[in-house]
Amino acid sequence: MKTYHLNGHAGAGRLVRTDLIKPEPASGEVRMRVEAASLNYRDLLILDRAGQGGFDGRVPLSDGAGVVDAVGSDVVRWRPGDRVAASFFRDWISGPFKSSYIPSSLGGSTMDGMLAEYVVLPATALVSVPDHLTSIEAATLPCAGVTAWHGLITRGGMGKSATLLVQGTGGVALFGLQFAAALGARAIVISSSDEKLACAQALGASILINYRDTPDWDVAVMKATDGEGASHVLELGGPGTYDRSLRSVASAGKIVQIGVLTGFGPKPDLARLQWENADIIGVTVGSVEHFTAMTRFLSEHAIHPVVDRVYDFDDVPEAYAQLRSGSHVGKIVVRL
Ligand SMILES: NC(=O)c1ccc[n+]([C@@H]2O[C@H](COP(=O)([O-])OP(=O)(O)OC[C@H]3O[C@@H](n4cnc5c(N)ncnc54)[C@H](OP(=O)(O)O)[C@@H]3O)[C@@H](O)[C@H]2O)c1
Incomplete structure (x- = not known):
């Protein structure tokens, strides 16, 4: 599968295109085919820190949406074909925040993110995408929304x-x-x-x-x-x-x-x-429970997130550059 990873030694871009083997879901996990991923200001901070080490090898971007592609044993909540987005903190499902959730943020220093064709996550870390939203729109929700x-x-x-x-x-x-x-x-x-x-x-x-x-x-x-x-x-x-x-x-x-x-x-x-x-x-983003409540509100009010521009996978460095320029209104998205 195609993916990008961060590499502090890879010149000014610090983003390297890589091909990896498609991951297999274990028990309790789901494999998602990522259709779109969105950028947040945090991703610029991480890209800049990649130059100082610490994020090398990590797949960036916390936010992505797509389709369930395969499920591991014991997964009853999701089936192949379900439209899903990943929650920002893999481990913050509900209840108040705990600092122990921090290492489970996707696309951070300890967990790979969504800039890959396929990702495997626990079934509990996914949220249904509202019917009225495309995957491009849904990919904007996990962090900013x-x-x-x-x-x-x-x-x-x-x-x-x-x-x-x-x-x-x-x-x-x-x-x-x-x-x-x-x-x-x-x-x-x-x-x-x-x-x-x-x-x-x-x-x-x-x-x-x-x-x-x-x-x-x-x-x-x-x-x-x-x-x-x-x-x-x-x-x-x-x-x-x-x-x-x-x-x-x-x-x-x-x-x-x-x-x-x-x-x-x-x-x-x-x-x-x-x-x-x-x-x-x-506030530090939110839980799966917050995400789910927000999707109900988005459906009820037929809200479509504001997408400024959609980039192809080959043009990810340009997407980062536009975010850094601050010329956008709303969100910048990458189509996979
Ligand atoms: N705590 C958390 O959990 C959390 C979660 C998400 C984001 N954040 C943080 O929230 C901030 C926004 O994130 P984002 O992803 O929405 O960023 P973004 O999409 O990159 O938004 C950047 C925009 O902010 C505006 N801006 C820049 N400097 C400003 C200033 N001095 N005063 C007023 N507006 C200014 C500009 O819009 P105009 O050109 O219209 O002025 C700029 O285009 C970032 O600092 C990010 O790290 C924190």
């Missing part, structure tokens, strides 16, 4: 009366926006580009702020909400955005802390949290 769902809906309790603030127009941001729009909530989007803001408006955002033209976007958020602020903030930037997120959050609001787009380790002044009785919710 589940992260936004877990943070905003499961933990954040976002509902119709919410005002959501999202940062940028990338994968996680647009899932948050689409969930808010489906619920009938108000959505604010900040972006580097007026063109991208027009896409966000078409998806249901009603307050649009270009953060290049308006670097004090927190002031603009407050003005546009009559001084109330956002009940839910999808915090994707990190050190470069955190203080403004804190100044944008409404009384009793929630900041869902997710991203590192401007780096790691924000050092925010948290005093405003106590004045506003607001909360921070830290």
Whole structure:
């Protein structure tokens, strides 16, 4: 089967095309024929770290969708032909997060990912793909979709009366926006580009702020909400955005802390949290249970993820390059 693996010594690309033997499912496992895999910002961080060692030999990308191709003994839940996607953490099935789940993240330092024609996973790590979605669309769900769902809906309790603030127009941001729009909530989007803001408006955002033209976007958020602020903030930037997120959050609001787009380790002044009785919710993607709940919502509201561009398998390096350029709106997908 065709696949890519990471190799820190393989020049600037650090991605090597390889042919491997198709894996066989053992008892309790399923072999999935991957039809599409999607890229996340995390995959850029991993590609860059591959240059420092640690990920060499690993198949990248956490997110993929396709069809069950073979099942091992004792598997009753799935049959060949079932349409499935893999959950980000192989071992986080349900219940609260445990740090012991971290090594089971697909496409990380200890587990191979989805950029291969076939993958074998435990039957418990798969989720049914909603009927209304293609495999290309379903491949966008495991990391970006589940992260936004877990943070905003499961933990954040976002509902119709919410005002959501999202940062940028990338994968996680647009899932948050689409969930808010489906619920009938108000959505604010900040972006580097007026063109991208027009896409966000078409998806249901009603307050649009270009953060290049308006670097004090927190002031603009407050003005546009009559001084109330956002009940839910999808915090994707990190050190470069955190203080403004804190100044944008409404009384009793929630900041869902997710991203590192401007780096790691924000050092925010948290005093405003106590004045506003607001909360921070830290999120690391989510479980199979979160993923399954999200697919029900997607079906109910006929939501189609926003796919910016689909690349062929031979063009994976170009897909990474586009993600790095930040020119995309929504998700970048590879067709296998
Ligand atoms: N904690 C978790 O479990 C988890 C899960 C998924 C993702 N993440 C993190 O969440 C972040 C987003 O991930 P993603 O995959 O959705 O990324 P992505 O698709 O690559 O999104 C990138 C977009 O973010 C926007 N952006 C960049 N810098 C910004 C800034 N300073 N202020 C506001 N917007 C900015 C830009 O959109 P515009 O051009 O429109 O401004 C850019 O195109 C990343 O840091 C990722 O590592 C964390």
